[in-house]
Amino acid sequence: MTEMFRDKIDVSLTVNGEPVEARVPAGQHMIDFLRLELGLTGAHVSCEHGVCGACTIRVDGDAVRGCLMLAAQADGAEVWTVEGLTDTNAISDLQDAFVARNALQCGFCTPGMLVAAEELLSKGDVPSRAEIREHLSGNYCRCTGYEAIIDAVESVAQGRAGKGKT
Numbered sequence: 314m315t316e317m318f319r320d321k322i323d324v325s326l327t328v329n330g331e332p333v334e335a336r337v338p339a340g341q342h343m344i345d346f347l348r349l350e351l352g353l354t355g356a357h358v359s360c361e362h363g364v365c366g367a368c369t370i371r372v373d374g375d376a377v378r379g380c381l382m383l384a385a386q387a388d389g390a391e392v393w394t395v396e397g398l399t400d401t402n403a404i405s406d407l408q409d410a411f412v413a414r415n416a417l418q419c420g421f422c423t424p425g426m427l428v429a430a431e432e433l434l435s436k437g438d439v440p441s442r443a444e445i446r447e448h449l450s451g452n453y454c455r456c457t458g459y460e461a462i463i464d465a466v467e468s469v470a471q472g473r474a475g476k477g478k479t
């Protein structure tokens with residue numbers, strides 16, 4: 314193990330609205346810090362190299378791959394995981410729509426899908442189906458075939474704009 318991975322770095326951040334102070338290994342990935350140190354296991358780990366989107370979290374407003382970010386890089390950041398977005402009801406309409414539209418089966422991809430979808434919808438526009446598909450193109454789902462996921466996100470976008478119902 315190199316010296317870099319043995320080094321520890323002090324970080325101060327907020328996670329789901331709560332202040333967090335920690336001393337993290339320099340080489341620890343953010344997703345491992347959240348899951349192993351903070352017990353926030355909603356974001357999943359699959360490919361571990363930025364392809365599947367299962368580990369998606371929000372960092373300073375952006376959807377970020379937790380497996381591509383180091384915990385040490387989160388110093389000063391505002392981090393939200395699917396747990397916090399759930400507790401604050403920020404994604405309750407998305408969650409309801411995913412259930413109503415059968416947009417999940419095994420559910421492994423779903424936390425990442427929800428976080429990525431919320432990033433898109435937080436821009437305030439009503440995206441087209443093509444835009445939704447493009448935005449979620451980095452989030453893989455092995456089960457649903459994607460159409461139901463696009464349906465769910467589209468219905469929420471329309472619902473939030475007062476143009477339809479979820």
Ligand code: FES
Nearest residue numbers: 359361363366380
């Ligand atoms: S586990 Fe991070 S993108 Fe796949």
Ligand code: FES
Nearest residue numbers: 418422454455456
């Ligand atoms: S619901 Fe199973 S991977 Fe998406």
